[in-house]
Amino acid sequence: MAAASSSEHIDVFWHDGMLEHDPGQGVFDTGMDPGFLDVLENHPENADRIKNIVSILKRGPISPYIAWHSGRSAQVAELLSFHTSEYIDELVQADREGGKMICCGTFLNPGSWDASLLSAGTTLSAMNHILAGHGKLAYALVRPPGHHAQPTRADGYCFLNNAGLAVQLALDSGCRKVAVIDIDVHYGNGTAEGFYQSNGVLTISLHMNHGSWGPSHPQNGSIDELGEGEGFGYNLNIPLPNGTGDKGYECAMTELVIPAINNFEPDMLVMVVGQDSSAFDPNGRQCLTLDGYRRIGQMVHNLAHRHSGGRLLIVQEGGYHITYSAYCLHATLEGVLNLPVPLLSDPIAYYPEDEALVVKVVGSIKKYHNDAVPFFKGA
Secondary structure (H helix, E strand, C coil), X not given: CCCCCCCCCEEEEECHHHHHCCCCXXXXXXXXXXXXXCCCEECCCCHHHHHHHHHHHHHCCCHHHEEEEECCCCCHHHHCCCCCHHHHHHHHHHHHCCCEEEECCEXXXXXXXXXXXXXXXXXXHHHHHHHCCCCCEEEECCCCCCCCCECCECECCECCCHHHHXXXXXHHCCCCCEEEEECCCCCCHXXXXXCCCCCCXXXXXXEECCCCCECCECCCCCCCCCCCHHHCCCEEEEEECCCCHHHHHHHHHHHXXXXXHHHHCCCEEEEEECHHHECCCCCCCCCECHXXXXXXXXXXXXXXXXXXXXXXXXXXXXCCCCCHHHHHHHHHHHHHCCCCCCCCCCCCCCCCCCCHHHHHHHHHHHHHHHHHCHHHCCC
């Protein structure tokens, strides 16, 4: 394959210091040893999942389209654009004391805080790269993930909200409207919470219908969580049935996401990606395959070219099948690049789909949005 032209590439921001975050072992994400198992699993948010994404981008067929950039640590002062000082102090103190379980499944261990600062700073560097005009398409390849972290609390393996910090940076740098499309299998509750009263940020989350999972995650991700005050109508939740699959996600994108973005008219677009929506992920049940991720990437590519001059920041979140997640990320970036033919075939195949239920659910959500969301009125 010939090398891509300078206008056909993705600027990937990465720092291997993020591999130093080790959430430990146990029964899945509990950190517990029940005493009757010979083999304990690594926590699902382990370094191996990201090592495979790094390697597939370096040695896979998409490698000619990738330009690598080093990430950096965020300064504590930068974190205060999204998080409260009391919450940051809590994390700093936990790190000084050798770490602790911050909430269910979310372990801050030695090395975790430094990795979190790298994750946040690397995402800010990727957004700065776009804002400074050095490139239009950037991918923050980061961990720990961030989209569950709320201004005042950790949640769901997340300590700092990387995407939220990048969105706020864009606003502070003169962007008028920022739209977030979150395709991680879980509700991007932290990002939504951070901008819940803002009409300058449209947060859209496509997720399985999991509801609240405890005190750290009070949000339900239901369609009636629309925002508050000036932000009413600017948080759109799309809870999808388990097993939605490729065609179902395409339907949701076509009927719900694209009209919302077109009505909102953002001048910056952020795509929050998690491969835990895949057919084989231990943390999700949504059955996306490479074809589905590739198609979503193409649709987001088209939205970016229509509204933000092609400017798009991609931020990594979940994805816990160590092999398939890397393939799915590769396919997503193929779509974002709008490549004419797939570069990788699916190594595992997929389950058969029945999108009839999804079409019905999407139609119901669309009617609700049209009735309840002010900027849809008359659309």
